[in-house]
Amino acid sequence: MSHHLRLVTPELAATLRRCQDCPLSRLCLDEAPPGAAAPLPSCDEQRCVHLDGGQHLFRVSDAVDQQLHIIRSGDVKLYQHGRDGGQHIIEFLGPGAWLGLESLNEQQRHAGAxxxxxxxxxxxxxxxxxxxxxxxxxxxxxFGQLLSDTIARHQQHAAMLRSTSAVQRVAQFLLHRLEQAPHGTAARASLPMSRQDIADYLGLTSSTVSRCLSALRRRGWLSMGQRAFSLPDQPAVQQVAAGMPLALDD
Amino acid sequence: MSHHLRLVTPELAATLRRCQDCPLSRLCLDEAPPGAAAPLPSCDEQRCVHLDGGQHLFRVSDAVDQQLHIIRSGDVKLYQHGRDGGQHIIEFLGPGAWLGLESLNEQQRHAGAxxxxxxxxxxxxxxxxxxxxxxxxxxxxxFGQLLSDTIARHQQHAAMLRSTSAVQRVAQFLLHRLEQAPHGTAARASLPMSRQDIADYLGLTSSTVSRCLSALRRRGWLSMGQRAFSLPDQPAVQQVAAGMPLALDD
DNA sequence: CGCTTTTTTGAGCTCGGTCAATATAAGTGG
DNA sequence: CCACTTATATTGACCGAGCTCAAAAAAGCG
Incomplete structure (x- = not known):
């Protein structure tokens, strides 16, 4: 089966029926029989893998299989092992995100997904x-911009890890989740990861994460459901994220 | 003045007189008059800027000037402002490193150099x-590999920031400096940055950095000159970096 | 040689980690 | 659907690593 590749610019993508809900904002790989007028197969018919929650896309120390991945739906965590045994979460990725950019140059993966x-x-x-x-x-x-964005994202994450206070980090995390989320849904975002995962991402303990969330809830800044949350008083949370001190106990 | 661009592969580069000490391992931009047999201008004759210590290459909020930079000699720090006023060091860069990869996509620089x-x-x-x-x-x-490397480097840095102990971070920092340095010089590396800079890079205080360095010196693991250091007992420092506890006081 | 800036060191205190006890949620099989 | 088990979250009590504040020592620098 031979593949012909086409670049679909944002403008052009808008004109394609099946591609218009393509999660790729910049690049769109579109498979078409060379020179044929047959109906274009949709992006959705490209090689897709389905994963259940908990399944690995790849593991640390796997051989790099010469391919990248794009998340079309669902959430993925990218992690590596800390020296002390505990895992370090590199980042949480949602629909539209690319996976594997950090391994272009490597033989072995140094991160798992x-x-x-x-x-x-x-x-x-x-x-x-x-x-x-x-x-x-x-x-x-x-593609350069995609990589550039990734670098900038990691720099931001590193900056968050240097933020002194624990509440500050948690607040920043919540705000970041919100602005990443589809903001049609009235400032509501999902939290598909465990507290431990959040802790490993922020360089804290799950206990501390819990305490911080409780502190915010107690004040009415934060309202949480099972796997989602919203920020009734977002400005206050932004103040906390900016460094406003906040006692964890009552 | 019209520029013609040539790719110089590592193999080819070795055959070019003036390019053989080019700090670029992968990419080499070589300017030549189109179709002319004139002697090739050396890489060194490309647009070069000289900076004195303390001078900015670019600042946060500068407009992106549509160009990248490669360090040929000297050391540069890449930083951004923390919300609390203090600066966060993103990374320290030496000869051969590229600057500006994180701004390909941006209008404004969000980091200073x-x-x-x-x-x-x-x-x-x-x-x-x-x-x-x-x-x-x-x-x-x-170029993709270059960006990929940069991403991997940032992931490593983030991992370091999540390392719990302060001595651990300092030890990792020293070891990293060593392996980056030209390792002909008998395991000796430079420290061109201030303690405050190191602290901002590691998410610590300059006081704590000092204390950690003193602790290592007291044990004879570390020996420091004005702007350089060596590790007489590198294995011990590696143990510390891996998490071995170490009291800061005597 | 004064002056400023950086580094080192000290003493006290606080935040967040550790350990452990509930409490809540998520499965599991009858 | 409920009783039982297991995983995950929350909360409490205690303690130590590292921050703060501050002073002394060293290094630049004109």
């Missing part, structure tokens, strides 16, 4: 991507 | 780079 919820993941072989990059100058640019 | 020592910096306009990337598939690959 686990589904937090049921997921659909598209697989993109390096060969596909490099072919596309060679043919389409603008896509190389877009 | 300052010379720690006198520096020579080569300037690479985006236009040059994208032209090169378009023409030379392998260079696009190499």
């Amino acid at each position: 686990v589904a937090l919820t049921p997921c659909d993941v598209t697989t993109v072989p390096y060969s596909m991507l490099t072919t596309l990059l060679d043919r389409q100058p603008r896509s190389a640019e877009a | 300052v010379a720690l020592t006198p520096c020579d910096v080569t300037t690479v306009p985006y236009s040059m780079l994208t032209t090169l990337l378009d023409r030379q598939p392998r260079s696009a690959e190499a």
